Amino acid sequence: MGKYTAKKIGLIGLLLTVLSFILIVISAIYMADNTDNEGAFSTAYNIAIFCSLFLWIGIILLIVAGIVYFIERKKLNEPKEHANKILYERFAKGEITKEEFEQLFISYLSLIQASLFQNQ
DSSP states (O other), rough: OOOOOOOHHHHHHHHHHHHHHHHHHHHHHHHTTSSHHHHHHHHHHHHHHHHHHHHHHHHHHHHHHHHHHHHHHHHHHHHHHHHHHHHHHHHHSSSSSSHHHHHHHHHHHHHHHHHHHHHO
16 A cells, blocks of 8 residues: 555646646636735635646656556566466477466466556
8 A cells, every 4th residue: 555656646746736726726716806905815826826837746746656556567568478478388398388387378368468458
């Protein structure tokens, strides 16, 4: 649970962005209604500036989530190639029989097929 996945980072970023945008719009409406009251206008302006900071933090988190997503995706694709290579090497060294090789290879292909359908 302590692992920050792209989905978690993206959801936090999206939540921050949407909430900040809503608060900025509310502050802008409040400023438009209170142009004659300088204190209320100043308070709403300060809230809008403060919320814009969180808006940018949310946008940055969305960008980070995209980067983490592509890194995670790349890592998920790497072991498939290695598993195939290890299987051939074990068969070439005589560590496994032809029947074991065929059974493991079929299992390997079914895992690849399942992961392809899952990613679609």
